Amino acid sequence: MENTILLGHGSGGRLTHELIKELFVTHFDNPLLHEQGDSAILPGCNEAMAYTTDSYVVDPIFFPGGNIGKLAICGTVNDLAVSGAQPLYLSAGFIIEEGFPFDDLKKIVITMAGEAQKAGVRIVTGDTKVVNKGQCDKIFINTAGLGFLPEKFRDITSGKRVCAGDRIIINGTIADHGMAVMAVRNFASFTTDIISDCAPLNSLIKSVLDAGIDVKFMRDATRGGLATVLCELAESHNMSVHIYEEAVPINENVRGMCELLGFDPFYVANEGKVVMVVADNDAERALAVIKQNEFGKQAAIIGEINELHNGKAVLNTVVGGSRIIDMLAGEQLPRIC
Amino acid sequence: MENTILLGHGSGGRLTHELIKELFVTHFDNPLLHEQGDSAILPGCNEAMAYTTDSYVVDPIFFPGGNIGKLAICGTVNDLAVSGAQPLYLSAGFIIEEGFPFDDLKKIVITMAGEAQKAGVRIVTGDTKVVNKGQCDKIFINTAGLGFLPEKFRDITSGKRVCAGDRIIINGTIADHGMAVMAVRNFASFTTDIISDCAPLNSLIKSVLDAGIDVKFMRDATRGGLATVLCELAESHNMSVHIYEEAVPINENVRGMCELLGFDPFYVANEGKVVMVVADNDAERALAVIKQNEFGKQAAIIGEINELHNGKAVLNTVVGGSRIIDMLAGEQLPRIC
Numbered sequence: 290m291e292n293t294i295l296l297g298h299g300s301g302g303r304l305t306h307e308l309i310k311e312l313f314v315t316h317f318d319n320p321l322l323h324e325q326g327d328s329a330i331l332p333g334c335n336e337a338m339a340y341t342t343d344s345y346v347v348d349p350i351f352f353p354g355g356n357i358g359k360l361a362i363c364g365t366v367n368d369l370a371v372s373g374a375q376p377l378y379l380s381a382g383f384i385i386e387e388g389f390p391f392d393d394l395k396k397i398v399i400t401m402a403g404e405a406q407k408a409g410v411r412i413v414t415g416d417t418k419v420v421n422k423g424q425c426d427k428i429f430i431n432t433a434g435l436g437f438l439p440e441k442f443r444d445i446t447s448g449k450r451v452c453a454g455d456r457i458i459i460n461g462t463i464a465d466h467g468m469a470v471m472a473v474r475n476f477a478s479f480t481t482d483i484i485s486d487c488a489p490l491n492s493l494i495k496s497v498l499d500a501g502i503d504v505k506f507m508r509d510a511t512r513g514g515l516a517t518v519l520c521e522l523a524e525s526h527n528m529s530v531h532i533y534e535e536a537v538p539i540n541e542n543v544r545g546m547c548e549l550l551g552f553d554p555f556y557v558a559n560e561g562k563v564v565m566v567v568a569d570n571d572a573e574r575a576l577a578v579i580k581q582n583e584f585g586k587q588a589a590i591i592g593e594i595n596e597l598h599n600g601k602a603v604l605n606t607v608v609g610g611s612r613i614i615d616m617l618a619g620e621q622l623p624r625i626c
Numbered sequence: 627m628e629n630t631i632l633l634g635h636g637s638g639g640r641l642t643h644e645l646i647k648e649l650f651v652t653h654f655d656n657p658l659l660h661e662q663g664d665s666a667i668l669p670g671c672n673e674a675m676a677y678t679t680d681s682y683v684v685d686p687i688f689f690p691g692g693n694i695g696k697l698a699i700c701g702t703v704n705d706l707a708v709s710g711a712q713p714l715y716l717s718a719g720f721i722i723e724e725g726f727p728f729d730d731l732k733k734i735v736i737t738m739a740g741e742a743q744k745a746g747v748r749i750v751t752g753d754t755k756v757v758n759k760g761q762c763d764k765i766f767i768n769t770a771g772l773g774f775l776p777e778k779f780r781d782i783t784s785g786k787r788v789c790a791g792d793r794i795i796i797n798g799t800i801a802d803h804g805m806a807v808m809a810v811r812n813f814a815s816f817t818t819d820i821i822s823d824c825a826p827l828n829s830l831i832k833s834v835l836d837a838g839i840d841v842k843f844m845r846d847a848t849r850g851g852l853a854t855v856l857c858e859l860a861e862s863h864n865m866s867v868h869i870y871e872e873a874v875p876i877n878e879n880v881r882g883m884c885e886l887l888g889f890d891p892f893y894v895a896n897e898g899k900v901v902m903v904v905a906d907n908d909a910e911r912a913l914a915v916i917k918q919n920e921f922g923k924q925a926a927i928i929g930e931i932n933e934l935h936n937g938k939a940v941l942n943t944v945v946g947g948s949r950i951i952d953m954l955a956g957e958q959l960p961r962i963c
Contacts, residue, residue, distance in 0.1 A: 295956075295957070296956070296957035296960045297954075297955070297956040297957040299849075299957065299960065300849060300850060300954050300956065300957040300960075301848065301849025301850030301854055301895075301954065302849075302850045302854055302893075302953045302954025302955060302956070302957075303952075303953045303954060303955050304955070304956070304957075305849075305850075306953065324783060324784060326709055326783030326784065326845075327678055327704075327705035327706075327708050327709055327783065327845060327846065328676035328677055328678035328705055328706055328709040328711060328771075328773075328783070329676070329677045329678065330674055330675070330676055330677075330709070330775060330780065330783070331674060331675040331676075331677055332674055332675075333670075333671055333672045333673045333674050333675060333774075334670055334671075334672070335670045335671070335672050336670045337667055337668060337669055337670050338667070338668040338669075338670060339665035339666070339667055339668075340665055340666045340667075340668055340715060340717060340750060340751050340772065341664055341665035341666065341717070341751050342717035342718070342719045342751055342752060342753050342768070342770055343719065343753045344719040344720070344721050344753055344755045344768060345755075346721060346755045346757050346761075346762075348761075367664075368664040368665055369664075369665055371664050372663055372664055372665040372667070374665060378677060380677060380678070380679035380770045381679070382679045382680065382681040382719075382768045382770070383681070384681050384683060384721070384766055387960075413677060414677055414678050414679055414770075415679060416679050416680045416681055416768075418681045418682075418683045418766075418961075419957070419960065420683050420763065420960065420961055421960055421961070423760075424683075424685075424762070424763040424961070425683075425761070425762045425763065425766070426757065426761040426762065429721055429755075429762070429766065431679070431681060431719045431753075431768035431770075433679055433717045433719070433751075433768075433770030434665075435677065435772065436665075437670075438667060443667065446661060446663030446664065446665070446667065447661060447663065508663075508664060509664065511638065512636075512637060512638030512639075512642075513637060513638030513639045513642075517638055517639055556639075558638075615640075616639045616640045616643065617634075617637050617638065617639025617640060618634070618639060618640050618641070619632070619633070619634040619637065619639070619641070620632070620633035620634040620635075620636065620637040620639075620641075620756070623633045623636065623637075623724075623756065623757065623758055624755075624757055624758070624761075
């Protein structure tokens with residue numbers, strides 16, 4: 290193979306075929322990918338399906354705790370998992386800048402293959418486009434994903450059964466991903482100990498659902514951070530969401546970096562955090578199940594739904610006050626995912 | 627709404643929500659899109675499914691006969707249709723450059739909505755990322771697509787039943803899309819009469835399959851042109867593909883532009899052309915059915931499979947010679963789709 294990606298790798302001709310065969314099919318290896326038709330052929334199933342897509346444009350493409358390929362797998366797996374679905378199949382679309390180092394592409398592809406295996410999903414179809422130098426920044430990856438959704442979990446996404454008294458759980462510390470990326474961008478010359486939380490959450494979520502816990506709402510807190518999920522929850526059914534600030538787990542080094550750079554950790558992106566709403570009497574058991582998972586050791590009950598029905602998310606601060614959590618108005622952190 | 631796309635439109639916060647609600651959901655309107663969870667929820671079906679993805683990076687984004695949004699719908703619909711599947715659901719992932727005119731985005735989205743409706747598919751899930759000015763060129767769109775695939779059409783993609791004596795059909799003129807885009811790039815100051823063939827082919831393909839014609843192989847000739855499809859066909863089962871050059875339809879103005887710019891039309895991209903292989907005794911009937919469709923009026927039988935089994939595609943030229951059709955080695959036309 291060449292040392293860098295050439296425009297010809299996106300031509301649809303000989304170089305594209307070589308790239309697909311020697312890199313993508315080699316590493317994403319599975320029977321469904323082998324046919325190499327225009328579409329992958331998947332088995333049918335009478336259950337409903339969850340279907341999602343995300344493009345990943347993170348900068349830098351390598352960061353502590355992961356790279357753009359890990360994000361592209363975990364992000365889409367998590368979007369399916371929080372819908373109550375079992376993630377099964379992914380597509381992968383690459384847009385690559387001419388001259389991109391082949392070794393970096395290989396690292397990204399190998400990471401994707403490893404994460405897909407860990408998450409139990411198969412990459413079954415893909416596409417590669419190469420654009421001239423300067424027409425995109427290094428590499429962008431789109432993954433779409435498909436999973437089967439058991440009937441009993443169909444209303445998790447809507448959150449329509451959430452009611453006053455329900456408790457809100459998060460599976461660990463917030464703002465790690467955003468601050469890990471920001472630290473590299475701002476302080477590239479020395480290393481910090483902040484590591485992205487990027488992780489596939491489907492096994493954690495499955496363990497909660499398998500335990501028979503009635504999850505009434507579930508969403509991963511990515512772009513826009515925990516605050517955005519809480520606002521969406523409050524607005525969607527005109528509920529009142531109360532959060533206890535002191536209960537929200539934050540790593541001390543992340544808190545310090547947020548203060549240094551002037552960010553509110555509630556608005557900073559996560560890539561391995563899920564917010565769940567369960568009935569009060571399920572909350573402790575759900576917490577115990579989550580804590581058994583490698584990605585849930587620092588899980589906490591961080592708030593509750595109360596009876597005001599005002600469509601607002603409110604933070605009870607550690608100093609005894611309260612403030613409304615609003616949705617992010619502008620853009621704090623472009624290209625965070 | 628703002629006049630241009632801001633980084634905040636990709637933040638996941640308030641501006642993203644507004645963009646989704648006021649532009650995407652408004653125009654892509656359908657019940658499955660309304661839930662706005664992390665995944666769309668699709669009904670199950672016991673049939674096999676075809677699943678595909680493509681990213682679209684065409685430059686310029688508006689060209690005679692279409693725009694990047696039309697391509698993003700038709701390209702993915704066609705990838706599903708040539709697999710024998712009935713295209714049903716699309717995802718749409720947008721990567722937009724900061725400062726992109728909102729009116730252009732709206733034009734693109736409205737085009738996508740219209741093409742989706744014509745093709746009978748629904749856009750059920752999406753994603754928007756905004757990158758800083760200069761970090762991508764205007765707009766890139768990824769669509770992934772899902773369709774149900776009846777058991778009886780499952781082996782069309784592989785082409786394994788193709789045998790000597792079978793005939794090769796194309797539904798019309800070649801090289802229109804590539805030359806329409808090239809004409810705009812090279813001669814932007816005056817207009818040519820070359821128009822992209824970009825079109826959804828699922829109704830044409832359905833009419834052939836519904837007529838009971840045994841299609842043994844089918845592929846759309848996009849990047850890499852007709853030549854690439856013929857090479858793939860020849861190589862896949864070590865078959866010998868013979869093409870009669872004088873039978874291949876080419877518009878005169880396209881032929882002229884190819885000569886002017888030094889392109890071989892066999893390698894120039896199409897966006898509304900399908901190559902089908904059928905038994906000799908089905909060929910005339912297939913041709914008649916195709917010609918009844920609005921996108922098949924200039925269809926022609928352009929070649930045959932013969933008994934050499936050498937894995938080569940050979941062109942019998944109009945001057946009486948023959949030459950081997952090889953796969954595109956480099957890149958003729960970056961960002962053609």
